[in-house]
Amino acid sequence: MMLKNPIGIFDSGYGGLTILKEIVHTLPEYDYLYLGDSARAPYGTQSFEKVYEYTLQAVNWFFSQGCSLVILACNTASAKALRNIQQKDLPILHAEKRVLGVIRPTSEVIGNYTTSKHVAVLGTTGTVQSNSYLIEIEKFFPNVVVSQEACPEWVSLVEENKMDTQEADYFVKQHIESVLGKDNNIDTLLLACTHYPLLIDKIKQHTPEGISIISQGNIVAESLKNYLERHPNVAEKCSRGQSRKFYTTGDSHDFNSHASLFFGDKIAAEKLELASS
Numbered sequence: 001m002m003l004k005n006p007i008g009i010f011d012s013g014y015g016g017l018t019i020l021k022e023i024v025h026t027l028p029e030y031d032y033l034y035l036g037d038s039a040r041a042p043y044g045t046q047s048f049e050k051v052y053e054y055t056l057q058a059v060n061w062f063f064s065q066g067c068s069l070v071i072l073a074c075n076t077a078s079a080k081a082l083r084n085i086q087q088k089d090l091p092i093l094h095a096e097k098r099v100l101g102v103i104r105p106t107s108e109v110i111g112n113y114t115t116s117k118h119v120a121v122l123g124t125t126g127t128v129q130s131n132s133y134l135i136e137i138e139k140f141f142p143n144v145v146v147s148q149e150a151c152p153e154w155v156s157l158v159e160e161n162k163m164d165t166q167e168a169d170y171f172v173k174q175h176i177e178s179v180l181g182k183d184n185n186i187d188t189l190l191l192a193c194t195h196y197p198l199l200i201d202k203i204k205q206h207t208p209e210g211i212s213i214i215s216q217g218n219i220v221a222e223s224l225k226n227y228l229e230r231h232p233n234v235a236e237k238c239s240r241g242q243s244r245k246f247y248t249t250g251d252s253h254d255f256n257s258h259a260s261l262f263f264g265d266k267i268a269a270e271k272l273e274l275a276s277s
Contacts, residue, residue, distance in 0.1 A: 004239035005066035006031035009073050010058045013041035013248075014159065014255070015194030016073030017262035019102065022217030023071075024244065026225050031239045033065060037274065038250030042155055043076040044124025044193075051126065055081035056089060057274050063094055068237040071224065072101045075123055075192050075216075079103060079130035098234055102194075103132050105223030106216050110190055111141030113214055118145045118185035122175065123192035125150040133192060147186060149179035151196070158195040159258065163202060172199060173206040180208070188212045198261065247272040 009020045013036045020034055035058055037043075043051050055077045062070045072078045078101030085099050110119060121133045128150040137146050153171040162168055180186055189211060191197055197215040207213060228235040246269035248255040259267045 003066060004237055005068060006033040006243070006245070007238050008032075008059075008062035008065070008067035008070035009034045010055070010062065010070060010077065011036050011072075011074040011194065012043035012054075012076065013038045013250075014258050014262045015155075017259055017267075018194045018197050018215075019071070019073035019217050019220050020244075021263050022221040023224060026218075026221035027228070028242060029240045031241050031243045032245070033062065033067060034244065034246045034269075035061065035272065035274075036246075036248045036250070036255060036269070038248045038255055039274075040249065042124070043074065043080075044126045044152060044155065046076075046080075046126065048080045048130075051077055051080035052084050054274075056085060059085060059089075059099055061272075061274060063097060068097050069234055070097070070099045071220075072099065073194060073220070075102055075194065076126040077101070079127045079132040098231075100224070100227065102216055102220050103136055103192075105220050106190065106192070107133060107136035108140050108223070109219055110137060110188070110214065111144045113212055114144065114188040116185045116187040117141075117143055118183050119147070119188045119190060120179045120183070120186045121146055121148045121190045121192045122151050122154075122179065122196060123148070124155065125152050127192055133190075145183065145185070147179055147182040149175050149182075151175045151193075154199055155193065155195045158198045158261075161261070163199055168199065168202050169206070172202040176203065176206045180211075186211065188214060190214050191216065194262075246270070249274050 082101040128148045157168050246267045248269045252269050252271045255269045
């Protein structure tokens with residue numbers, strides 16, 4: 001009998017819950033195991049080496065729990081760790097398992113949202129410095145011009161529940177004006193960080209009319225649905241009991257108090273000590 005286990009969802013903290021929320025909405029029948037590495041967040045300012053190290057530890061933990069499929073619901077982990085894990089680690093240690101990210105699914109469709117073919121990517125410092133979106137979008141839409149803007153303060157605004165403050169107005173306006181000033185033809189803003197959708201009201205307030213604002217949750221959820229349909233051998237290893245279990249490497253009470261803001265529902269996460277791989 002084939003063992004079936006949950007789909008693993010990993011993030012550096014809370015943000016991946018915005019992705020999980022959309023995945024659960026699109027694929028409610030599956031079981032999900034969520035891990036937020038809150039104790040070592042944020043990842044956006046960490047080195048490539050550290051993000052890879054931390055992400056690999058998490059992926060190996062998911063595998064130890066029986067997961068055959070893990071989604072890195074974190075742009076920074078997808079940018080700094082996914083390629084190494086897919087190309088270096090999985091073929092040797094876990095050839096039968098799969099790890100997917102959020103950058104490729106978004107890059108595969110972002111060109112469909114823009115009329116002018118000029119797009120702005122708003123992300124963490126780590127995501128922007130990796131140039132992952134420039135590289136991936138070029139593969140699928142070589143005619144799309146991409147501008148990037150690092151918005152490191154936006155994560156703190158969300159996690160400190162300052163979305164409706166003058167401080168939020170200042171930093172959102174600053175970065176929107178900065179990226180639009182790089183290219184007058186931009187008609188699409190991609191929120192390439194899972195925290196940023198919680199600032200959507202402020203972002204809309206400071207974005208000129210006629211410019212589309214794209215979040216990733218629904219895109220990633222639809223991409224996962226299509227992936228499982230195209231890979232029934234992977235889908236059949238994923239259990240379907242509609243359960244959700246949550247873990248954090250940080251303080252569970254603190255995590256739970258923030259989580260409903262991202263997930264849209266109360267959760268009860270358990271604390272996990274993430275061992276080195």
